[in-house]
Amino acid sequence: MFDSGKVTSNFQSEWERRALEVLREPLESGVVTVSRAARSAEFPARFQLVAAMNPCPCGWAGDVCGRCRCSSEAIARYRGRISGPLLDRIDLHVEVARLPPSELRQDAPLAEDxxxxxxxxxxxxxxxxxxxxxxxxxxxxxxxxxxxxxxxxxxxxxxxxxxxxxxxxxxxxxxxxxxxxxxxxxxxxxxxxxxxxxxxxxxxxxxxxxxxxx
Ligand SMILES: [Zn+2]
Incomplete structure (x- = not known):
């Protein structure tokens, strides 16, 4: 938390699992090590990761409207693209429910400015x-x-x-x-x-x- 820099991304639709897994080292150590033949170089890579993903392929799982028709296997496959070890390195996991239109109005009161x-x-x-x-x-x-x-x-x-x-x-x-x-x-x-x-x-x-x- 509170590191400088930030990466915002939709985890699953834009990145392959292999690419996401590469984030594990810098998320833990704040550096990236590149090794080629006899040489190895270390680069600073301390950043704040902010990422979002849908709960299922159609995006409606858990919503009160009940529109999700994804099978449990399809949901498991979709969520399985984010590994446990990668999730381990993310400090805050927050589920965000769909907001009712009344709360999206520009004049809706803010909890805290x-x-x-x-x-x-x-x-x-x-x-x-x-x-x-x-x-x-x-x-x-x-x-x-x-x-x-x-x-x-x-x-x-x-x-x-x-x-x-x-x-x-x-x-x-x-x-x-x-x-x-x-x-x-x-x-x-x-x-x-x-x-x-x-x-x-x-x-x-x-x-x-x-x-x-x-
Ligand atoms: Zn769904």
Whole structure:
């Protein structure tokens, strides 16, 4: 989160699975290594990935209108193009339902205006830089353990979530870093149960997709 640069794409219609898998290394390490014969070069590649995909080939799965006629096999095949290991490296998974026309009107009231959100994000980023001289997303495992402390009860909550959602160790560390960021956005010194629960919830949406991954 909060890295400079951004890539926005529709995951599935524009990219082959093989091309998407190449994102795994830079998403994890922030660098790309190119090796040719005896030589190897490393290039900086720290970026923020923002990607969207449809829930099924026709795009209507889960909608209240019930228009989706895709078979479960077709949906599994479609979602299986995004691997579990790639999803693992994406911190926030959010399902977005179709909005009713009344909410799309230009004069529809906003929950919070952009300037206020921006101010909160800037303040949260400053807290992170003051704490570790880097954004939470770039914390290593040891730094995550020392700066993103959870209460004993929250540790148990996280372990239960990892078990029931069958999450990887990588996901676990990423959830803790997201919880730290949510606490930073709220201006809280410590990570609370509500922050951790929200971070776990941001992993939950993709569980159906992970099951199809390799
Ligand atoms: Zn469909």
């Amino acid at each position: 952009t300037a206020s959100v921006r101010a909160r994000v800037v303040a949260a980023r400053e807290r992170q830089l003051a704490r570790c001289a880097k954004p939470n997303s770039q914390l290593g495992q040891a730094e995550t353990a020392s700066t993103c402390r959870l209460s004993a009860g929250d540790h148990a909550l996280l372990e239960r979530a990892v078990d029931s959602l069958q999450l990887s160790a990588r996901s676990l560390h990423r959830i803790v870093r997201v919880a730290r960021t949510i606490a930073d956005l709220a201006g809280e010194v410590s990570i609370g149960t509500a922050h951790l629960t929200e971070a776990i919830g941001l992993r939950r949406a993709a569980r159906g997709l992970d099951a199809q991954g390799s």
